[in-house]
Amino acid sequence: MRGCLRGERVKLTVLFADGAAPESASFWLVGHAARGARRVAVFRHQRPADVLNREAAEARAEARQCQEEKARLLAERTVPGGLMGAAWLERTGAVQSEGILDDVKPQAGNALETTGARSYSPPGSVAVRLKLLNPGSEPWSAAGAVLKDSTGAEVELSAWQEAAIPPGALGFVVVGADTPEEQFGCSCILKLWEAQGSRTITLGNVTFSKVKQAPTSE
Known part of the structure; x- marks a missing residue:
């Protein structure tokens, strides 16, 4: 990545124009003293929106369960x-x-x-x-x-x-x-x-x- 100092981190967000899910992706570019790239290609596998929504709901439920378990363990202690x-x-x-x-x-x-x-x-x-x-x-x-x-x-x-x-x-x-x-x-x-x-x-x-x-x- 040219134009950046060594070790410098730049966060980039890519918006996909086809309307499929996921609609965007974020990643970090890290500066290097000897290597650089003029172009970065980003690819993603399209996934149905209902699958992403289900996974998000499952993640929230798992986080809630972990919080409840933590509270129970702290109370018992x-x-x-x-x-x-x-x-x-x-x-x-x-x-x-x-x-x-x-x-x-x-x-x-x-x-x-x-x-x-x-x-x-x-x-x-x-x-x-x-x-x-x-x-x-x-x-x-x-x-x-x-x-x-x-x-x-x-x-x-x-x-x-x-x-x-x-x-x-x-x-x-x-x-x-x-x-x-x-x-x-x-x-x-x-x-x-x-x-x-x-x-x-x-x-x-x-x-x-x-x-x-x-x-x-x-």
Whole structure:
């Protein structure tokens, strides 16, 4: 490639005029001190558009599955389960909790139906466990969540679940964060979202029990 410095990289994009798929191709040309070419010929094998669309959909599905698997492995590494998890929450004293399903106010257009809700307030932190029904045609997995208090202040929450909630099935999601307990002494708004796509869940009037002083004898 003449006219370029040695090792210089130039990205080129070729547009094909016949209208077949793929419609374009991009590649890099790298400068060389002794070799150069005045012309570069580009050939491509034509492929039906439906084949390319199917491969793109498969790639997106594989990427989504990898993200969900990564989230599950990270959760298993950082969060104890079963009795171990309960014992861990009890490490600083009795855990205050309350069922809030009858009080929460789901937003119209929520992607999933809330069939169970319970809030937890160990000293110095808050958490909410939701039981959700997925009425959609695709699995749903929480990628993140945020809790907003009555003043508009927001706290980002970590989200954990064993697996994505399959279509037409029930599943549990737990969200929580370490935060000053007095910040959420009033009703809050909780919002969860998925990794890819626009399906969200928003719940109003989320409350937490007042935290009692943790015992120091244990």
